[in-house]
Amino acid sequence: MVCTPELFVERQLELIEIERKEEVERTALLRAQCSPQQLQQHCHALLALQVTGSRTGLGGKCMLELSPATGKSAFPPHLMRPGDVVSVERGDSKVMAQAPASSADRPIGVVWRVSDTRLVVALPEELPGDWGNRCRVVQMANDVTYDRLCWAMRRLRERLEANDPASVLDVLLRGREPRYDHRAVVDRYLDPTLDDSQRAAVQFALSADELALVHGPPGTGKTYTLTEIIRQLVARGKRVLVCGPSNVSVDNLVERLAPHKVPMLRLGHPARTLPSVVAYTLDARVRHSNQGAVLQDVRQDMDTALARLSRCKQQRERRTIYGELRQLRKEYRQREAKVTAELIGNARVVLCTLSGADTRKMRGEMFDVAIIDEAAQALEAECWIAIHKARCVILAGDHCQLPPTVLSVKAASGARPAATIVGDAPAAYTLDYTLFDRMLAQHGDTVKRMLLTQYRMHRDIMAFPSGHFYDAKLQAHASVAERLLTDKIGVAATEDTEVPVVWIDTADCGWLERVEEDTRGRPGDSRYNEGEVAMVKHHVARLVQAGVAADDIAVITPYNAQVGRIRDALRERYPPLEIGSVDGFQGREKEAVILSLVRSNDTGAVGFLSEHRRTNVAITRPRRHLCVIGDSETVGQSDAFYRHWYAWVSDHAEIRYASADHVDADHLLD
Numbered sequence: 020m021v022c023t024p025e026l027f028v029e030r031q032l033e034l035i036e037i038e039r040k041e042e043v044e045r046t047a048l049l050r051a052q053c054s055p056q057q058l059q060q061h062c063h064a065l066l067a068l069q070v071t072g073s074r075t076g077l078g079g080k081c082m083l084e085l086s087p088a089t090g091k092s093a094f095p096p097h098l099m100r101p102g103d104v105v106s107v108e109r110g111d112s113k114v115m116a117q118a119p120a121s122s123a124d125r126p127i128g129v130v131w132r133v134s135d136t137r138l139v140v141a142l143p144e145e146l147p148g149d150w151g152n153r154c155r156v157v158q159m160a161n162d163v164t165y166d167r168l169c170w171a172m173r174r175l176r177e178r179l180e181a182n183d184p185a186s187v188l189d190v191l192l193r194g195r196e197p198r199y200d201h202r203a204v205v206d207r208y209l210d211p212t213l214d215d216s217q218r219a220a221v222q223f224a225l226s227a228d229e230l231a232l233v234h235g236p237p238g239t240g241k242t243y244t245l246t247e248i249i250r251q252l253v254a255r256g257k258r259v260l261v262c263g264p265s266n267v268s269v270d271n272l273v274e275r276l277a278p279h280k281v282p283m284l285r286l287g288h289p290a291r292t293l294p295s296v297v298a299y300t301l302d303a304r305v306r307h308s309n310q311g312a313v314l315q316d317v318r319q320d321m322d323t324a325l326a327r328l329s330r331c332k333q334q335r336e337r338r339t340i341y342g343e344l345r346q347l348r349k350e351y352r353q354r355e356a357k358v359t360a361e362l363i364g365n366a367r368v369v370l371c372t373l374s375g376a377d378t379r380k381m382r383g384e385m386f387d388v389a390i391i392d393e394a395a396q397a398l399e400a401e402c403w404i405a406i407h408k409a410r411c412v413i414l415a416g417d418h419c420q421l422p423p424t425v426l427s428v429k430a431a432s433g434a435r436p437a438a439t440i441v442g443d444a445p446a447a448y449t450l451d452y453t454l455f456d457r458m459l460a461q462h463g464d465t466v467k468r469m470l471l472t473q474y475r476m477h478r479d480i481m482a483f484p485s486g487h488f489y490d491a492k493l494q495a496h497a498s499v500a501e502r503l504l505t506d507k508i509g510v511a512a513t514e515d516t517e518v519p520v521v522w523i524d525t526a527d528c529g530w531l532e533r534v535e536e537d538t539r540g541r542p543g544d545s546r547y548n549e550g551e552v553a554m555v556k557h558h559v560a561r562l563v564q565a566g567v568a569a570d571d572i573a574v575i576t577p578y579n580a581q582v583g584r585i586r587d588a589l590r591e592r593y594p595p596l597e598i599g600s601v602d603g604f605q606g607r608e609k610e611a612v613i614l615s616l617v618r619s620n621d622t623g624a625v626g627f628l629s630e631h632r633r634t635n636v637a638i639t640r641p642r643r644h645l646c647v648i649g650d651s652e653t654v655g656q657s658d659a660f661y662r663h664w665y666a667w668v669s670d671h672a673e674i675r676y677a678s679a680d681h682v683d684a685d686h687l688l689d
């Protein structure tokens with residue numbers, strides 16, 4: 020069947036539902052299979068909590084303060100982070116909630132603050148009755164995001180049905196070529212340090228009527244360039260919506276814009292924003308507005324009523340206080356809605372996550388341009404939430420790095436559609452095929468400008484990924500091209516600190532990969548390699564001994580089981596050392612990066628490593644030193660990419676051969 024824009028929308032809706040189901044099922048399965056104690060062991064729940072306080076917070080929410088019940092000094096290890104959706108449950112309830120639905124005795128809230136001894140959860144209303152020492156908090160799947168994705172697609176369906184004449188729809192969905200007004204030249208760059216390719220990208224973006232792509236390979240100043248584009252748009256009197264798929268991506272831009280006094284407003288839950296950008300959040304601006312003092316008074320009245328409620332035992336009086344609270348909350352919300360609408364309506368630049376662009380506060384707002392950072396990591400439906408609010412869209416990202424994470428196998432990794440929507444079968448589209456990918460396939464390179472100078476890596480670290488992923492177009496800026504670990508103060512010149520790229524080949528060591536078992540001893544889906552763990556330990560020790568600070572080193576690997584093993588082996592000895600998955604390290608950088616490939620088997624199976632964009636992310640994180648630890652025979656057996664990379668390292672960098680001696684010699688380094 021040939022795809023049309025309408026069928027494309029239906030396919031997106033189908034994929035979103037598959038993904039929602041997968042996430043909800045995974046959470047429900049975990050909850051169904053685990054007792055509360057097991058959930059706590061998996062770090063998804065905190066049991067035996069006591070309510071130590073409750074006050075009124077921003078938005079009239081009830082800020083519930085919880086601590087370990089008497090007798091315990093701190094929480095056990097857990098994964099609760101500010102911004103997580105959680106349910107607060109009575110601790111004596113035998114039944115664990117399986118679906119993320121709120122109810123009176125199981126309200127859903129958002130984690131506001133976390134410390135070793137205190138957890139603050141923002142709830143829509145105060146807890147009914149006295150919960151005393153009998154609470155637990157359980158992490159939930161966040162279902163709201165999927166509702167917003169569906170909203171974006173249904174809105175698109177409506178616009179198509181209504182034959183909406185917006186030219187951005189023609190370009191994004193109906194195959195029309197985008198237009199560029201080349202008279203819109205920039206006569207003065209506000210940042211004089213922009214390089215040539217960055218200037219070309221700014222110029223191109225400002226000339227777009229409907230669509231422009233800024234392709235930013237690793238370390239090429241994508242955020243730097245977007246900052247200039249936003250400042251130029253504001254100088255031209257335009258209203259701009261700036262979004263990214265994650266809060267970090269948005270905060271990054273707020274931080275870059277702040278020194279330039281750009282009139283901006285950051286929307287989003289303050290619990291999820293960086294402390295450095297809180298002053299730009301809507302909540303902070305509401306607080307400091309003229310209406311802020313009035314709102315503060317209403318809040319105080321609410322707190323007084325809450326305090327009375329906690330002392331009062333008589334049912335009739337309690338009901339009266341509840342009535343007062345309801346009235347006060349209503350007044351608070353009405354006043355707040357008014358001041359919020361004014362602040363958003365007057366803001367020239369609004370920044371929020373893509374899914375945050377569809378909150379009630381944003382309904383009806385329109386912008387001249389929507390800028391989407393990290394667009395190659397955002398779901399297409401997510402991008403549409405922002406696109407519905409603008410006439411022109413600028414996408415910035417790198418499609419040669421990892422696409423958005425998709426949980427469901429059915430919704431991901433399908434065959435890549437050929438070119439345009441019209442002509443491809445709808446089933447060819449998957450969730451990890453992004454709008455960025457699609458626009459490049461549909462319109463070709465004419466809709467993008469690529470940033471060409473990178474400011475991160477030594478030229479030898481850059482060379483292979485540049486050749487393989489970026490048509491050998493990248494250049495290392497002079498300030499980084501020759502930078503080695505040994506140039507850092509306090510670092511001795513050794514055979515490790517003087518080489519930018521080294522591959523420690525484990526091919527003949529017999530260090531075979533192992534499959535991680537689950538708690539019942541069944542094979543799981545992650546892998547580890549004990550020999551490589553020992554080799555990582557060896558290399559870290561040598562770098563540290565040469566004077567490299569542990570917090571300048573990151574150890575990354577594609578497999579979570581290997582992350583766990585490496586943490587067990589090294590965390591205690593080097594607390595500041597960063598150890599994590601490749602996926603979690605996208606967008607980050609370190610002076611030295613050690614990459615453990617894990618795979619070592621007779622068949623040449625490479626699993627996760629067959630996604631070369633993952634490897635691209637991994638090998639473009641270091642500034643001065645990249646050490647790869649891996650079995651060249653396994654990874655090169657059936658995957659030409661790894662054969663080429665290994666050949667490149669042996670011709671232009673350094674191959675070393677691992678042996679048990681290295682590992683046994685570890686005691687010399689202790």
Ligand SMILES: Nc1ncnc2c1ncn2[C@@H]1O[C@H](COP(=O)(O)OP(=O)(O)OP(=O)(O)O)[C@@H](O)[C@H]1O
Nearest residue numbers: 212213214235236237238239240241242243474606
């Ligand atoms: N024209 C420039 N002159 C000097 N330094 C620059 C220039 N452009 C970018 N940089 C520096 O390069 C580094 C990377 O820039 P930036 O964070 O904007 O890149 P990015 O492309 O967003 O990064 P990522 O690869 O993480 O997506 C920063 O330290 C920035 O200060």
